[in-house]
Amino acid sequence: MSGRSRMLLSEKHPMATERYNPRASEPKWQKAWDAKKLFEADNDDPRPKYYVLEMFPYPSGRIHIGHTRNYTMGDVVARYKRAKGFNVLHPMGWDAFGMPAENAAMQNKVHPKDWTYQNIAAMREQLKVMGLSLDWAREFATCDVDYYHRQQMLFLDFVEKGLVTRKSSKVNWDPEDMTVLANEQVIDGRGWRSGALVEQRELTQWFFKITDYAQDLLDSLEGLDDWPEKVKLMQANWIGRSEGLLIRWPLATPATGPAIGKVIDGEDELEVYTTRPDTIFGASFMAVAADHPLAKKAAEDNPALAKFIDEVHHMGTSVAALETAEKKGFDTGIRVVHPFDEKWTLPVYVANFVLMDYGTGAIFGCPSGDQRDLDFANRYGLPVIPVVMPEGENQGSFQIIDEAYVGDGVMINSRFLDGMKPDQAFDEVAKLLEQKTIGNRPMAERKVNFRLRDWGISRQRYWGCPIPMIHCEDCGVVPVPKADLPVKLPDDIEFDRPGNPLDRHPTWRHVKCPRCGKDARRETDTMDTFVDSSWYFARFTAPWANDPTDPKAATEWLPVDQYIGGIEHAILHLLYSRFFTRAMRETGHVDLAEPFRGLFTQGMVVHETYRVGSGSNSRWLAPSEVRLEDVDGKRRAIEIATGDEAVIGPLEKMSKSKKNTVSPEEITDGYGADTARWFMLSDSPPERDVEWTDEGAAGAHRFIQRIWRLVSTAAESLAGTRPAAAKEGEAGTVSKAAHKALKSVGEDIEKLAFNRAIARVYELANALSTPLNEAAEGKADPALKGACRQAVDILVHLIAPVMPHLAEECWQTLGGTDLVAERPWPVYDPSLVVDSEIVLPVQVNGKKRGDLTIARDADQGAVEKAVLALDFVQKALEGKAPRKVIIVPQRIVNVVA
């Protein structure tokens, strides 16, 4: 458009501006940012560093709207911190190994590699549309040979430091995916991915010794001040520390005294773990797990017991099975002797509720103090001796019938412990038994137990990082020499059968032993994909480094200042990463223990569901397939194609199966990225779920157009005006509104309270609406013009973190020659964020009756005098003196009549 025609147009319609067109505008500004490489972090930049990271996505093929909310939050922080003068690292990558690629290979005959890289390419393009200020120069995928090569280096370093072990253990076997799952990946007895019922199998597996760090991982939670309490609590529960006592109970044999029970050769004690040694006089039986060595031995000549053990093995592990499972046991015939009474023997049962892999796989049962033990005792007619009684109960009448008492109180029926508190009794029992001996060892020792297990990382899959180890018949398990790394995945691979394709590859597994040179075979297990995501944040600090990290860069950038992701990773990913960072410190790759200084868990994007038909004929409808109507205040959904009414279901996480998904393109194609970004952060607090609604998106877009109208109509008249804050009059009101908004938006972003920041921007836009229109109509005096010019500059900078494209467009229209993305955050004038006069609410007897407008710096005496002179106060007092006048400075006045 020529200057002449522009002038004609503006003469005809002085107020007319075109609507803002995000489709033309957004790509333009994205190119401008890229051209200046504004988002590429320089490790040598001397400014203070700030590392903001969102949990990287799995390349499933499509970016989900939930992803974009997550990344937008990180982007707002990144853009804000950049404007505040930080050297910001904001990278992006791909968590690219895993089962879905293999499933696609099996179903669609695509190579997992091709499938994955194609998905990455598509998703990268989707992300770019969002205008995120990411450093794409550092992008990598965990399936890049470059990346898993370094992961193999780390693995070998961990092996050297003794952080890796290989042990035979019972594993959770997913029969559908035909692979092993970590305990953390078994949810309600089912595989976290396949949903298949998990079986128990005995396999030799590779483990990371995370339990070595159990205490440290627990203790260090306390220092994570910028983590949600909820996540810390979940981790603490998962680590599950308990303090107790190992007690060795002598088996009743001819040597120990009355040989009542069955005698097993070579067995003379039963070791149990208990957190309640104080209840030892309430013991009425012992119980061991079905896999306990004593149980196995006792079953050798006892077919009935062997049968029972077999039954326990086949018991379901589903929640339903566990909940309904009755406490069942089988008496082995073995007897133990009570540590404090040689004449007291107790039966040893095999019980279905005792777990082999916690404690020692054996317990003593105290029915009065433990519900499970009580259920068991009641079923098998074993004695129930109350040993702890609530304070103030009458011992004569206190009984335990079918509810165990687990609280605090006072010891009874416990000989020398009687009258003590349970805590004291605990210590007393520990002290006495530590002094007694059995064999050559003390009869008891204090022991801390953890629920946390070592992290099994072996997976019998192709699409993962090969474990760089070699099995040699003569030398045993030998690490691949570092010089021979990487162990690359073979490309020629068949997916015609389930199971591990690496295992049946014709040549790949055959190698020479690096130690003796004889024929040997490669480890064909690959690593759990949670290994890949346990250190990617460190790799981002120097993705070009030959070693896994560049320790200098890692030291400078880490910890991640702000990590943002879903609550679903509260345990697995975050705990593994905390362990990994410790292991990397041990091996010299980083110099810190805690990888994430600040953690934020964002809510999901949810949408209601629509369903037509009923029973087996019913089907789900996508939001785009229905039309919503409002009939007599009732919302109805109509299927557009058929006109049938659909049932509106509750808000649910967006999922393919229920078709309640909205794709980012549906929004960005029409309204643009800024609308999507603005909508996802407004209204709902970021930690809570946000409901995607068309009205909400439309509302966000209306605001974009409103800002554009406001700025562009005033732009011409403000063109030559120098920004200047005013203190008085209408101009002063404008300046104060702008500076107050500037202050609170900054504070809100620092706290990640994006919804509040957005509310403040709305307020500022509302406040500027009249003055800016006056300026556009030429009705503003120089003071007001200066104030408006400055306020509009501030407004543009305030919207920039959330609506970066619109901000650039506005800035250009206002005559800016640089980019908002490279401009500093404006500084507010402290004198403009406080008013010289304040309005104090005045209460009489705690109820608000009116206001008092008074100078901000008025002293208490002046405030009291002015309050007492108010009409409504005098009326309320009826001429009497007030009993009390409470003045909270700058806040409220309460007159007590």
Place this chain on the structure above:
RNA sequence: GCGGACGUGGCGGAAUUGGUAGACGCAAGGGACUUAAAAUCCCUCGAUCUCUGAUCGUACGGGUUCGAGUCCCGUCGUCCGCACCA
């Protein structure tokens, strides 16, 4: 069962952490502009009543306080995590 979080208009949510409850947005209703529509602008919007004012009101019942959405005790409800962990 154990552990934790939460409960505010028609809706999403604010409330400086004990100081004006309902900011801001969505939805709804009314009006202006228009031949009309869209867009835009203005007004109303917790409930009740004797309506220029008053009373009630933050799940429910008590308590502490000059003052409670906020703190304490109890009840109900919702959500989340763990779950036979001795």
